[in-house]
Amino acid sequence: MANMISVTVNGKLHTSDVEPRLLLVHYIRDVLNLTGTHVGCDTTSCGACTVILDGVAVKSCNVLAVQVDGSSITTIEGLAKDGELHPLQEGFWEEHGLQCGYCTPGMIMSAYDLLQKNPDPSEADIRYGLSGNICRCTGYHNIVKAVKYAADKL
Amino acid sequence: MIPSTFEYIAPTSITEVADLLSKHGEDAKILAGGHSLIPLMKLRLAQPKILIDLKNVNGMNSITEGSDTLVIGGMSTYYQLQSSELIKNKVSMLSDAAADVADPQVRNLGTIGGSLSHADPAADLPAVVIALNATIVVDSSIEERFINAEDFFVDLLTTQLRANEILREIRIPSLINRGGSAYLKFANKASHYAVVGVAVRIGINDAGICEDASVGVTGAGTHAVRAVETERMLLGNKINEDVIDSAAQESVASVDEFLSDVHASGEYREQLLKVFAKRAIQLAVSRVS
Numbered sequence: 104m105a106n107m108i109s110v111t112v113n114g115k116l117h118t119s120d121v122e123p124r125l126l127l128v129h130y131i132r133d134v135l136n137l138t139g140t141h142v143g144c145d146t147t148s149c150g151a152c153t154v155i156l157d158g159v160a161v162k163s164c165n166v167l168a169v170q171v172d173g174s175s176i177t178t179i180e181g182l183a184k185d186g187e188l189h190p191l192q193e194g195f196w197e198e199h200g201l202q203c204g205y206c207t208p209g210m211i212m213s214a215y216d217l218l219q220k221n222p223d224p225s226e227a228d229i230r231y232g233l234s235g236n237i238c239r240c241t242g243y244h245n246i247v248k249a250v251k252y253a254a255d256k257l
Numbered sequence: 258m259i260p261s262t263f264e265y266i267a268p269t270s271i272t273e274v275a276d277l278l279s280k281h282g283e284d285a286k287i288l289a290g291g292h293s294l295i296p297l298m299k300l301r302l303a304q305p306k307i308l309i310d311l312k313n314v315n316g317m318n319s320i321t322e323g324s325d326t327l328v329i330g331g332m333s334t335y336y337q338l339q340s341s342e343l344i345k346n347k348v349s350m351l352s353d354a355a356a357d358v359a360d361p362q363v364r365n366l367g368t369i370g371g372s373l374s375h376a377d378p379a380a381d382l383p384a385v386v387i388a389l390n391a392t393i394v395v396d397s398s399i400e401e402r403f404i405n406a407e408d409f410f411v412d413l414l415t416t417q418l419r420a421n422e423i424l425r426e427i428r429i430p431s432l433i434n435r436g437g438s439a440y441l442k443f444a445n446k447a448s449h450y451a452v453v454g455v456a457v458r459i460g461i462n463d464a465g466i467c468e469d470a471s472v473g474v475t476g477a478g479t480h481a482v483r484a485v486e487t488e489r490m491l492l493g494n495k496i497n498e499d500v501i502d503s504a505a506q507e508s509v510a511s512v513d514e515f516l517s518d519v520h521a522s523g524e525y526r527e528q529l530l531k532v533f534a535k536r537a538i539q540l541a542v543s544r545v546s
Contacts, residue, residue, distance in 0.1 A: 123265035235360025
């Protein structure tokens with residue numbers, strides 16, 4: 104019962120046979136071996152699995168791989184260009200926007216969506232934009248600063 | 258968590274969708290944004306044999322303005338509702354409520370049609386479409402039906418949708434924004450679902466008399482309802498704090514049975530409804546221009 108999908112991930116086209124029940128996050132991690140996208144709660148709550156799907160942030164644990172046939176996806180691995188960190192990655196480094204780092208890829212992908220829609224966000228805008236992502240280390244203060252850093256740089 | 262096995266189909270027309278629904282009956286489920294259905298499938302509370310994705314059906318996510326109505330395609334996402342200039346200008350309560358649903362990632366995929374058809378008792382938009390006097394248009398390709406929003410929701414997770422029908426669009430009278438409106442909810446801290454939510458639209462004339470009132474309630478009972486008694490106590494009266502207070506107290510009369518669960522007892526929801534009805538009416542009145 105496999106379905107054929109073609110999907111562009113980080114600029115590269117992948118054609119795969121997938122079972123309809125395969126979740127997008129498992130396709131990304133287990134089929135494409137892009138393990139920067141994390142599985143956190145697996146219940147659409149924590150945002151650790153966030154990726155950019157056709158330009159917007161989505162929780163990939165709540166999307167089926169068959170749904171993204173013909174789509175374009177960016178994961179955390181697709182942000183750095185020619186060895187240069189994306190300003191968001193640099194911001195998390197410079198502002199110490201993480202402790203354990205588990206939520207970080209999802210935080211960065213949500214922030215990426217936020218900055219696309221709102222290049223100059225206030226602190227309240229950043230907190231609203233990251234409301235779908237949970238950090239269990241209570242590190243929101245520096246995460247907000249990291250996003251602000253990236254916004255200023257972009 | 259992995260769903261049980263199913264076959265996935267993404268047809269391109271309502272006719273094809275309706276044919277598949279007729280053919281497969283209870284074995285088939287429609288997939289819109291997937292933010293209610295896929296979690297249920299992962300928990301195996303839902304185990305459809307056939308999943309029919311609406312994503313390739315043309316025109317289902319458009320938001321357009323007709324001569325006297327706004328037409329919102331069932332596949333329009335919360336983010337579309339939140340960011341559409343047409344919705345913000347014509348029915349600001351809907352864009353405000355959509356912006357307060359869950360979180361950005363959920364709003365990027367979750368749809369109004371999916372939310373209304375799923376009829377979660379704690380969903381926000383059912384109360385809002387009731388207060389906006391919306392009409393829900395359902396289509397089986399051989400018949401289309403126009404259902405008043407308040408009649409659409411019949412019980413817990415149950416609507417008037419028949420097994421072979423698709424929620425195609427939502428129609429809202431485009432002059433409905435005159436006056437003031439507000440949607441307020443007591444939100445669950447983790448999920449942001451409405452423990453109780455109240456949507457109010459009110460029109461007040463120059464003499465201070467309420468000429469138009471429409472109140473939708475969600476979260477309190479098994480399904481969203483119109484607070485008929487509250488509307489009756491507002492209509493024709495000069496609006497002041499006493500009238501608002503009495504009208505808000507009457508909101509509980511429209512709920513047959515208050516839900517009681519881990520988030521709130523029925524007694525607490527009843528109290529929340531009175532408080533949030535009052536605050537929503539006050540806010541709507543303050544917005545009357």
